[in-house]
Amino acid sequence: MDFDYAPAPESRSVVDIRSSYGLFVNGEFVDGGGKAFKTINPATEEVLAEVAEADAADVDRAVKAARRAYSRVWSRMSGAERGKYLFRIARIIQERAREIAVLESIDNGKPIKESRDVDIPTAAAHFFYYAGWADKLEHAGYGPDPQPLGVAGQVIPWNFPFLMLAWKIAPALATGNTVVLKPAETTPLTALLFAEICQQADLPPGVVNIVTGAGATGQALVAHEDVDKVAFTGSTDVGRAIAKAVAGSTKKVTLELGGKAANIVFDDAPIDQAVEGIVNGIFFNQGHVCCAGSRLLVQESVAEDVLERLKRRMGTLRVGDPLDKNTDVGAINSAEQLAKIRELSEVGEAEGAGRWSPPCELPDHGFWFPPTVFTGVTQAHRIAREEIFGPVLSVLTFRTPKEAVEKANNTPYGLSAGIWSDKGSRTLWMAGQLRAGVVWSNTFNKFDPASPFGGFKESGYGREGGRHGLEGYLR
Amino acid sequence: MTSTDASLRRFLHGLPGVDQVGVEQRAAGLGTRSIKTSAKDFAIDLAIGMVDLTTLEGSDTPGKVRALAAKAMRPDPADPTCPPVAAVCVYPDMVPFVKEALSRSGGSSGVRIASVATAFPSGRAARDVKLADVEDAVDAGADEIDMVIDRGAFLSGRYLQVYEEIVAVRQACGSAHLKVIFETGELQTYDNVRRASWLAMLAGGHFIKTSTGKVQPAATLPVTLVMLEAVRDFRDVTGQMVGVKPAGGIRSSKDAIKYLVTVNEIAGPDWLHPDWFRFGASTLLNDLLMQRTKMTTGRYSGPDYFTLD
Numbered sequence: 001m002d003f004d005y006a007p008a009p010e011s012r013s014v015v016d017i018r019s020s021y022g023l024f025v026n027g028e029f030v031d032g033g034g035k036a037f038k039t040i041n042p043a044t045e046e047v048l049a050e051v052a053e054a055d056a057a058d059v060d061r062a063v064k065a066a067r068r069a070y071s072r073v074w075s076r077m078s079g080a081e082r083g084k085y086l087f088r089i090a091r092i093i094q095e096r097a098r099e100i101a102v103l104e105s106i107d108n109g110k111p112i113k114e115s116r117d118v119d120i121p122t123a124a125a126h127f128f129y130y131a132g133w134a135d136k137l138e139h140a141g142y143g144p145d146p147q148p149l150g151v152a153g154q155v156i157p158w159n160f161p162f163l164m165l166a167w168k169i170a171p172a173l174a175t176g177n178t179v180v181l182k183p184a185e186t187t188p189l190t191a192l193l194f195a196e197i198c199q200q201a202d203l204p205p206g207v208v209n210i211v212t213g214a215g216a217t218g219q220a221l222v223a224h225e226d227v228d229k230v231a232f233t234g235s236t237d238v239g240r241a242i243a244k245a246v247a248g249s250t251k252k253v254t255l256e257l258g259g260k261a262a263n264i265v266f267d268d269a270p271i272d273q274a275v276e277g278i279v280n281g282i283f284f285n286q287g288h289v290c291c292a293g294s295r296l297l298v299q300e301s302v303a304e305d306v307l308e309r310l311k312r313r314m315g316t317l318r319v320g321d322p323l324d325k326n327t328d329v330g331a332i333n334s335a336e337q338l339a340k341i342r343e344l345s346e347v348g349e350a351e352g353a354g355r356w357s358p359p360c361e362l363p364d365h366g367f368w369f370p371p372t373v374f375t376g377v378t379q380a381h382r383i384a385r386e387e388i389f390g391p392v393l394s395v396l397t398f399r400t401p402k403e404a405v406e407k408a409n410n411t412p413y414g415l416s417a418g419i420w421s422d423k424g425s426r427t428l429w430m431a432g433q434l435r436a437g438v439v440w441s442n443t444f445n446k447f448d449p450a451s452p453f454g455g456f457k458e459s460g461y462g463r464e465g466g467r468h469g470l471e472g473y474l475r
Numbered sequence: 476m477t478s479t480d481a482s483l484r485r486f487l488h489g490l491p492g493v494d495q496v497g498v499e500q501r502a503a504g505l506g507t508r509s510i511k512t513s514a515k516d517f518a519i520d521l522a523i524g525m526v527d528l529t530t531l532e533g534s535d536t537p538g539k540v541r542a543l544a545a546k547a548m549r550p551d552p553a554d555p556t557c558p559p560v561a562a563v564c565v566y567p568d569m570v571p572f573v574k575e576a577l578s579r580s581g582g583s584s585g586v587r588i589a590s591v592a593t594a595f596p597s598g599r600a601a602r603d604v605k606l607a608d609v610e611d612a613v614d615a616g617a618d619e620i621d622m623v624i625d626r627g628a629f630l631s632g633r634y635l636q637v638y639e640e641i642v643a644v645r646q647a648c649g650s651a652h653l654k655v656i657f658e659t660g661e662l663q664t665y666d667n668v669r670r671a672s673w674l675a676m677l678a679g680g681h682f683i684k685t686s687t688g689k690v691q692p693a694a695t696l697p698v699t700l701v702m703l704e705a706v707r708d709f710r711d712v713t714g715q716m717v718g719v720k721p722a723g724g725i726r727s728s729k730d731a732i733k734y735l736v737t738v739n740e741i742a743g744p745d746w747l748h749p750d751w752f753r754f755g756a757s758t759l760l761n762d763l764l765m766q767r768t769k770m771t772t773g774r775y776s777g778p779d780y781f782t783l784d
Contacts, residue, residue: 002520002744003517003518003735003736003739003744003747004514004517005508005509005514006510006511006512006514007508007511008509008510008511078742113507116505126680161601202701268491268492269491269492269493270492270493270497271491272491272493272497272498273494273501274496275501276497276501277497316740325507325508325509326508326509336492357658369577403683422492442494442496442497443496443497
C-alpha cells in the first residue's frame with residue numbers, strides 16, 4: 001500500500017518581505033552607495049527583494065558608527081547590562097522563530113524542518129549562552145580583567161545565514177565589542193530581519209551594523225584600518241586572501257574555513273544508526289556544511305552491507321519544496337554552487353568512481369541536485385580531496401584502525417570527523433589520532449553553544465562557541 | 476545456530492548493536508512528519524483496520540466482551556464506510572463469547588479473535604500449563620495467540636529455553652497465528668529488543684509484539700522502530716515476512732500516525748497492512764473515530780457521540 005504524504009506547506013504569511021532593503025548603520029536603515037542587487041528564492045528562482053550594496057564609503061560609515069558606539073556606550077556598559085540586551089535578543093529570536101525560519105528557508109533553500117528545528121533554536125541558544133558569560137568574563141580564564149578589542153568586522157557564509165550570524169555576533173557583544181557584519185550576497189534577508197530585532201530590543205545604535213554586498217564589500221570591511229578584529233567563515237580561498245590582507249596589521253583574526261571530513265564506520269558499529277549518521281552527515285542542509293561528513297571511510301568487511309542500507313535509506317529522502325514540512329533535502333543555494341557540484345560530480349565519474357542517486361523527481365525551476373553517492377573512490381580521486389559543498393558522498397574503504405587514521409588525516413583540511421564503533425577504548429584512541437577540530441562519536445553534526453568549534457590546518461584557526469569562543473574577542 | 480545456548484548467544488550477540496541516542500533521535504525525527512488531508516484520511520482508515528481491540532481485565536465479563544465485539548465490527552454505527560478493526564483481543568476464557576458475538580452477525584465482518592495465553596502477563600508457569608492455556612484458547616476458536624516470552628530466562632541468558640518455548644507454543648497453535656510478546660519494558664535495552672526479535676522470528680513467530688500493556692513503559696516509538704528494522708532485515712535474509720504489533724500506551728491518532736510513518740519509512744510499505752502491522756489498544760479507537768468524523772465533517776464532535784464500551 002502506498003502511503004503518499006500530501007503536501008504540508010508551512011505558511012509564508014508570517015513573513016513580510018519588502019521590495020527593497022537598505023543597509024543597517026547606526027541603528028537605522030540607510031541607502032547604499034553601490035549598485036543594488038537581487039536576492040532570489042533558489043527553489044523557484046523568484047526574485048525576493050532588491051538589496052543595497054555597501055561601497056567603501058558605506059563600510060567606513062558603518063565602522064565609524066561601530067567605533068562611536070564602542071567608545072561611548074558599549075565598552076563602558078557593565079557586563080550585566082550587556083547581558084540583559086543579549087537575553088532580550090535571545091527571547092525575541094524565540095518569539096519570532098517561525099518568521100525567521102520561514103524567511104531563512106525562502107532565501108536559502110534549506111528545508112523548513114531544519115531551519116525550524118536546528119538553525120533558529122540553536123541561534124537563540126547561542127545568544128542565551130553568551131548572555132550568561134557577559135558578566136563573568138573575569139572567570140573565563142583569560143586573565144583577571146579581560147578587555148574587548150573594539151570593532152569586529154565579520155563576514156559570514158550563505159549555508160547557515162542566521163546561525164552563523166549568531167555565532168559571530170553573540171560572543172562579540174558579550175565581550176563588549178561592537179560589530180559590522182556582512183552577510184552573504186545570496187542570503188542577506190535574515191540578517192536584515194536581525195537588524196529589526198536589534199531595533200526591537202532597543203540595542204544602542206551602532207552596536208550592530210549590517211552591510212550587504214558581495215566580495216568587494218567584504219574586502220573593504222576586513223581591510224578597514226579601524227577594524228580591530230576580523231572573523232570570517234567561508235571558503236579556504238577567501239580565508240587565505242583575508243589572512244594576506246590583514247597580515248602585518250594589529251588585527252586579531254579567526255577563520256573558519258572548508259572541510260573534507262571523514263566519517264569512519266568500523267565493523268562493530270551500530271550499523272543502522274551509523275547509516276543515519278552518514279545521511280545526516282552529508283545530506284543535512286544539502287551538504288552545504290563545512291563540517292559535512294563528505295568522505296565515508298567504511299571498514300571493508302561491512303562495506304557492502306553499509307552501502308546497501310545507505311542506498312535504501314537514501315531512497316526515502318524527500319527532495320523538494322523547502323517550505324514543505326516533510327522535505328528532507330531542499331534546493332542548492334545558487335546557480336553558481338550548483339554548477340560547481342555538477343562539475344566535480346562529472347569529474348568523479350570521469351575518474352572512474354561509480355555514481356548512484358535514488359530515483360527522485362526534481363522540480364522544473366530552481367537549483368536542484370539529487371542526493372548522490374560515489375563508490376570505489378580512492379584517495380587519488382579529486383572528489384575525495386576537494387570540498388564539493390553539496391549532497392555528494394564519496395565512499396572509501398579501510399582495513400585497520402591505523403589505515404583509517406592515515407586516510408582520515410590525509411587531507412589539507414581538518415575541521416571535523418566522525419567515528420562509529422561500539423568499542424569505547426578504540427574511539428578514544430582514534431579521537432586522539434585524528435587531526436580535526438571536532439570528533440563526533442556515534443553521532444554527527446551535533447552542535448551546542450557550550451562546545452567549541454574550529455579547525456586544524458587549512459580549515460582555519462580560532463575557536464567559536466563555548467568558553468573558547470570568548471578568546472578571539474578579548475585581550 | 477539454534478541447537479545450544481552458546482550458539483544462540485553467539486548469533487544474537489553478534490547482531491549489530493543499537494545506539495540508544497541515535498535510535499531515539501531517528502524516532503523523534505520520524506515523529507515530525509506532517510500528515511495532512513488525503514494522507515491523514517488514508518492513515519486513519521488504515522489505523523482503524525489495524526486495531527486489535529483489547530480488554531484484558533480481571534473484571535471482564537461475557538457482556539463486556541460482547542459489547543467490544545459489536546464495536547469491533549462496526550466501530551462507527553453512524554457511518555457504514557468506516558472499516559472494522561482487525562481483531563478483538565481477550566483472555567482465553569472470554570474467547571467463546573467473542574466467537575458467539577461475531578458469528579451472530581453472520582461472521583462476515585472479517586474481525587478475528589485474538590487471545591492472550593501462556594500465563595499472561597507474567598509468563599511465570601510451567602511449560603505444560605502454558606501449552607494447555609494455548610490449546611484452550613485455540614479450541615475455543617481463537618485465530619491468533621498472543622504469547623509472552625519468559626523474560627527471566629531471556630535476561631539470564633537462557634536463550635535456548637525461550638526459543639524452545641516459542642517453538643512449542645507455535646506447534647500448539649496449529650493454524651492459529653502466533654504473536655510473541657517481549658514485554659520490552661522489562662527487557663529495557665534496545666540491544667535486548669533486537670535480540671528478542673531475532674530469537675522470536677527464528678522460532679517461527681508470525682508477529683513480534685512489544686508489550687502486555689501491564690508494564691510501564693509499554694510500546695514506544697523507538698522500540699517499535701528497532702523491531703521494524705529486525706523484520707525488514709529478517710526478510711532480506713530469509714524472504715519471510717513477520718508482523719509487528721506495538722501494544723499499550725498508544726492512545727491518540729497523532730501517535731498512531733507516527734507509528735504508520737515509521738512502518739512506511741523503516742520496514743517499507745509492504746508492512747502497511749493489518750496482516751503485518753497491528754495496534755494493541757483500547758482507547759485509541761475512539762480517538763481515531765473522532766478524527767475520522769472531523770475529517771469528513773470538518774467539525775469535532777464531543778466524546779458522547781462515540782460509543783464507550
